[in-house]
Amino acid sequence: MYTVEEFSKAGRELEDILHLRSAPIALRLIGEDEVPEGCARPSEQGTHYALCQAFAAVRRNRRAFALFKEDHWCLWPLISFRNVELDEGDVEYLGSKQFIKDPQKSLEFYKAHFPMIDPDKARPGIAIAPLESCTFVPDVVVVYCIPAQLRHLLMAAKYHDAIVPDACLQTVNSCGAAVLPILNGKTHYNTAIPDPGEFERSLAWDDEMIFSVSGEKFGTLMDAVRSITKMGFGFKQLTYDMNLEYPRAKFYNEMFEKWGLPTGQEWKVGER
Amino acid sequence: MEKGKTALTVADFNEMGEKLERLLLLRYSPIALKVLHEGDAIPEGTIRPKRDRGEHLAMCQAFAKVRRDRAAITMLKEDHWCVWPLISYGLVPVEEEDYENLGSKFFVKDPKWGVEYFRNDYPRLNDSNVIGFSIAPLRSCTFVPDLVCTYCRPAQIRSFQMAAKFQSGRMLELRLDPVDSCVHSTIPVLNGQDYNITFPDPGEYERALADEDEVMFTMRAEKLPEIVDGIEFLCRTGFGYKELSMEMAYDFPRPKFYNDMFEKWGLETGKEWRK
Numbered sequence: 001m002y003t004v005e006e007f008s009k010a011g012r013e014l015e016d017i018l019h020l021r022s023a024p025i026a027l028r029l030i031g032e033d034e035v036p037e038g039c040a041r042p043s044e045q046g047t048h049y050a051l052c053q054a055f056a057a058v059r060r061n062r063r064a065f066a067l068f069k070e071d072h073w074c075l076w077p078l079i080s081f082r083n084v085e086l087d088e089g090d091v092e093y094l095g096s097k098q099f100i101k102d103p104q105k106s107l108e109f110y111k112a113h114f115p116m117i118d119p120d121k122a123r124p125g126i127a128i129a130p131l132e133s134c135t136f137v138p139d140v141v142v143v144y145c146i147p148a149q150l151r152h153l154l155m156a157a158k159y160h161d162a163i164v165p166d167a168c169l170q171t172v173n174s175c176g177a178a179v180l181p182i183l184n185g186k187t188h189y190n191t192a193i194p195d196p197g198e199f200e201r202s203l204a205w206d207d208e209m210i211f212s213v214s215g216e217k218f219g220t221l222m223d224a225v226r227s228i229t230k231m232g233f234g235f236k237q238l239t240y241d242m243n244l245e246y247p248r249a250k251f252y253n254e255m256f257e258k259w260g261l262p263t264g265q266e267w268k269v270g271e272r
Numbered sequence: 273m274e275k276g277k278t279a280l281t282v283a284d285f286n287e288m289g290e291k292l293e294r295l296l297l298l299r300y301s302p303i304a305l306k307v308l309h310e311g312d313a314i315p316e317g318t319i320r321p322k323r324d325r326g327e328h329l330a331m332c333q334a335f336a337k338v339r340r341d342r343a344a345i346t347m348l349k350e351d352h353w354c355v356w357p358l359i360s361y362g363l364v365p366v367e368e369e370d371y372e373n374l375g376s377k378f379f380v381k382d383p384k385w386g387v388e389y390f391r392n393d394y395p396r397l398n399d400s401n402v403i404g405f406s407i408a409p410l411r412s413c414t415f416v417p418d419l420v421c422t423y424c425r426p427a428q429i430r431s432f433q434m435a436a437k438f439q440s441g442r443m444l445e446l447r448l449d450p451v452d453s454c455v456h457s458t459i460p461v462l463n464g465q466d467y468n469i470t471f472p473d474p475g476e477y478e479r480a481l482a483d484e485d486e487v488m489f490t491m492r493a494e495k496l497p498e499i500v501d502g503i504e505f506l507c508r509t510g511f512g513y514k515e516l517s518m519e520m521a522y523d524f525p526r527p528k529f530y531n532d533m534f535e536k537w538g539l540e541t542g543k544e545w546r547k
Binding site: 019021042047048049050053056057060061069070072073074075078084090093094097201202203239240242243244245246248249251252254255256258259261262264 | 297299327328329330333336337340341349350352353354355358364365370373374377479480481517518520521522523524526527529530532533534536537539540542
């Protein structure tokens with residue numbers, strides 16, 4: 001496992017290798033007296049964040065936060081991280097809010113598949129910071145990226161462990177979907193997609209995906225990211241192969257012949 | 273070069289190329305272009321597509337190989353596969369009958385308008401004894417360029433525009449032609465215009481595989497120091513490409529069931545959201 005300094009250094013390196021637009025996020029579950037140095041409490045500043053907004057402020061504005069129950073503005077992370085209790089009536093009520101047509105199926109889905117942290121792993125708070133400047137060892141590293149960068153990360157995840165990494169493509173609760181399978185120890189690598197709320201209120205872009213890796217496996221992943229780069233198959237190394245000496249319109253061939261230059265196959269509309 | 277200023281070296285240009293890539297988080301290298309005249313030496317390290325590879329490239333494809341593959345290329349007459357740069361750089365003669373033929377290929381409704389445009393307005397290099405040009409990534413070019421062309425996204429173009437306006441106090445004066453992007457991105461600037469913005473044309477999209485969100489920003493090489501200086505100023509003051517970020521609305525309106533549950537949990541409620 002990397003030290004804090006090694007995580008920070010690797011965070012900067014990952015931004016450079018993958019040409020990332022925003023910082024990878026370091027996330028750690030914390031107790032009330034374990035707020036890492038430099039992590040602000042939104043409620044102490046008179047505001048509240050949805051967890052996806054806190055992720056956005058970390059990765060885009062390089063902020064660092066400690067979020068406890070009273071810092072949240074969205075209910076799903078409060079539920080997912082078991083910061084609040086739900087009674088049977090609440091489960092029935094919230095089970096109907098899953099964008100599933102049939103209410104019964106919706107409730108069953110909610111009970112069986114809604115991302116929840118395992119009871120023995122639940123902690124009262126979450127610390128998040130840019131990986132490149134975090135002051136703590138993360139449980140999970142979360143990377144927002146475009147599909148071509150995700151491809152590099154998925155290739156890296158497969159490189160040492162010979163596995164096709166898991167994905168939790170929940171269309172709601174993307175904050176939980178991105179990190180809970182890892183925090184629960186079900187997988188070391190995970191892919192998620194920003195949900196409608198994250199798009200509308202945290203301003204995630206249309207082309208962004210979320211890749212997560214456990215803190216434990218991050219060093220292995222970085223080694224593979226470097227190896228794939230060295231092999232020439234990294235994000236920056238892959239480039240388009242162009243069709244050279246392509247078919248050209250008739251007048252191109254006519255003019256080239258006139259100028260003593262080579263002619264080639266004639267291009268015709270509709271022949272592709 | 274302005275009077276009294278020291279001439280920029282190749283190393284200066286390489287350093288500014290590295291800075292541009294870093295400050296603007298550019299996906300691809302800015303392109304350095306130097307026009308070659310009779311008697312000029314071919315810049316060191318540049319490949320000649322026909323002689324060295326047995327290939328011909330359209331100019332947009334050569335640009336693509338430079339920016340994406342970090343290749344360095346010298347294009348003389350025999351290396352080309354597209355008619356338009358041959359004409360614009362004066363590498364081939366255009367006879368009277370050619371005006372009628374080629375003038376009808378500009379995607380304008382009335383062929384006469386096309387011929388008139390081709391005759392009077394189509395960009396041609398105001399230079400003589402030109403034999404071609406060399407192009408290379410700005411950060412590794414081995415020559416002092418005449419022009420620098422950067423392919424980037426609109427948000428990065430905004431930084432270029434802000435830097436240009438910061439230094440000059442003037443807006444850019446542009447004409448946006450949807451065809452012949454290799455010509456429009458380079459010839460007006462080589463003829464003395466400070467900057468230009470150009471959209472990759474249909475051929476560049478189809479054959480040089482320009483992405484749909486890419487736009488070209490071109491500048492005279494002499495303008496590069498003040499553009500880099502302007503971008504650095506914008507970065508320092510929080511208005512650079514990386515420094516601008518979208519502001520989110522916190523404590524946003526939420527659906528009724530959010531407020532219901534927050535009240536039940538002893539947390540704060542807020543304005544109710546309706547689509």
